[in-house]
Amino acid sequence: MYIAGIGIIFSRGRGIESFSHALQKGWKPPQFIEHASFSDKPIPLYAVDQEFIMDKAVLGKSRRADRFCKMAVLAAWDAVKDSGLSDVLLNGSMSPGEDAPSLGIIHATALGPHTTTFRFLDDILDYGEANVSPTAFSHSVHNAAASYIASVLDIRGPTITVSQFVFSFHQALLLAQSWLEEKRCDFVLVGSTDECGQVMEYICRQKLHIADDGRIKPFHFSASPEAVPGEGSVFFLMTQEKNLPAPARYGEVYEISLFDHQNEEDAPDICLIETDGMTGDETACRNDIIPGAYVAGYSPLFGSFMAGSGFQCAAAALMLKRQIRYACPVQDNPYGVNLCTATEPSEIRTIYSFRHCCGHKKAVIKLRR
């Protein structure tokens, strides 16, 4: 299946151009958030600025939507716009006698709209069980964001939200591929969104090794790696339609492998390694490197996410489309792997994007031009 459009919202902006700009400019320190529970240690966080999620034109009819929903709606909207197909997909401007192509939504999240869930718990604690806000409750469910996407974009196709800690985005992609294969829809918006609220910052500090210098070091392949939590949303417009207009030609996802993957084949041009300190021991990730391939990892640009493989995938798609190899934002390289150290034009045919979990489970997304 082909990537026809990308929408993204992350700590450094909104839209694929902001992402491309960040890839070109390289690493920037995260925000350091003061947290009442850790007075001496602010928490580094790649937080999404409020100004990036204000867009009256798109969100005008979503007055009740929370931050989580807004990030997802904007990323999904931008993915369709980015493809140049919005007239066909959103406005149904078809020739007479033709059906508009159908569009589905698969949204992945690890933690869902937890700040709204906690707001609802505040209500229970502050006002009692019988005096809680129905608006907060209805927005605390994970599929509220997909519902807003469907409403704002007027999508009436299949809509599904999935939530996992391990490989959420990969599972979403796999289902999208099945939907396209069986012609359940002509296009699928596949994306992942996560936010990091105050309680989650606390949990991150308790459960993870936080990089107090704000630098994720993807190539340390450490047994106790360090993380810098991030937040944001990324959506891909996927299709099996080959004849896409030029803006929509990012490349193809030709394999999603979630089980017993072997590195048996030819080396890709680039191995993307998603070692962001989020999923424990990263020592085994060094084995993912295929001799002859360049190695890259862009987590230090947007932060650590459980369901964040979409951001890595967006970097891969952009490299395939523009035929540019982007320099790794943090290049600490104790094992001397073959890193992309400079941003330069390059012939790129294939990219593998690897994600590990808990030291042994592995997933690979394979992309090609």
Add this chain to the structure above:
Amino acid sequence: MEEDQAKDLAEVRKRVKELLVDNLSLEDIKVQDIRDDELLFGEEGLGLDSLDAVEIVVLLQRNFGLELKDIDQGRKIFYSIDTLARYIYENREGTVLKERL
């Protein structure tokens, strides 16, 4: 006496408008732009919907101690700013009294 009543009622109307703007995320609407006889639902009014209606039930409970259970009664009360304010004005006294007892 009547003058006092009118003044109190105007106070309640203002309070109702503030509560709705603050709690229903009415981003583009300012308190001073809402008319006293503004309808709550539908495009010609504030454009509220069924989810706002249940939210107003909670607002009445939290702010005025008023419990509204009957949906049919609710329909009449939730017609406009004015009907909602009148309901609060006429019924909140009882609540205050109950609290004192």
Add this chain to the structure above:
Amino acid sequence: MKKVAISGLGVISAAGQGISETLETFSSGRRNGGRVSLFPTALSYPVFEVKKIPAQWHKEGMRTLSLALCAVNGALRDAGLPDDLSRLKVGVCLGTTVASQLNDLDFYRAYRKTGKAPMEPVNRFLEGNLAEAVAHAFKVQGPSLTVVNACSSGADAIGAALSWLRNGICDIAIAGGADELNRVPLCGFGSLGIMSESFCAPFDRERSGLNLGEGAGVLILESDEICRQRGKTPIGYLAGYGIAADAYHLTAPHPEGKGLEAALRKALAEAGITPDEVCFVNAHGTATPDNDKVEGTLLARIFGPDIKVLSTKGYTGHTLGAAGGLEAAFTVAALREEWIPASIGFVHQDSEIPLAPVTEKTPTEKGYGVSTSLAFGGNNTALVFASAFSHRYKSRTSPPISHKDRSTV
């Protein structure tokens, strides 16, 4: 298109553990509901709790997972599959609402008060992701997906598993849903004003809202070929799946049931049948004024006012993420047993709903049964099941979807 067989059913709800106990409850018309006993609460709404989860499946503080494990185990036994699935190409696809949220009130209360909180509830949340935890428990090596589509989660999990099987992503799928009775949805549905103070009465003129319930319902789906190869006779078939968004409102269904109609038509088209070939519909039928009016009106329009309709919510309560899984299992069981239970709670015909559900245990024929689910967020899902011995059900070679000109974009 691959024919997808159902080889095992596993259920646990207030109506019973296992299909035979449940059918006995259905047959007797018993309603095992009452006040909340699982946690102290000031709310007096009646609920449908599971009174006993076998100790083997009990996980402390992880009630949804316990219910799921119990139902999955039942379904695997029914299908004649082993506990250790590591040698087979199996996938797990389960829906839930409660298990996907970090909504532990004690954890949050402690955090608010002191800025610190114990990590046990967080660990339970992280270890309790439904599909991941079930996959781990039964050593499943294939795909695992936790669907969080609110009240249609269980049905959509079954639909997603169907897509996997058709595309060869796995040979066997464990699919369904689970949810526990939890304080958060209890308060939430209360605040929405859609819970009844008495036992729910789906499609009744006097209906006053839903009752919450809990449970888990799981199907074992497998390609017909694999099922027969291992010497297992299918219980029935999953013939079609339709899912469509209303794109209308976060909590209210589309007044004309637009999304539900699209979902139903798609599911029927996939099964290759017309509405008059459907023997009965296991409706979503939550007993809220809105749901039953929209759903009942649409079902009458599509299937005719004489279609046999029932809601099993009167026996189980609304089990949220489990509902689609439980009702799918009930539908398959009804096709096998050739009867549907009385739609308990219904007494008075509503003049605004042009159909009435069955009021007594009613015989049905072999053929097709439909299960519908409507969810918060405006999602609508329909599943079409076929009897194992239905002469009419044959696999279609290609999906009967209107072909679109792919050169248009």
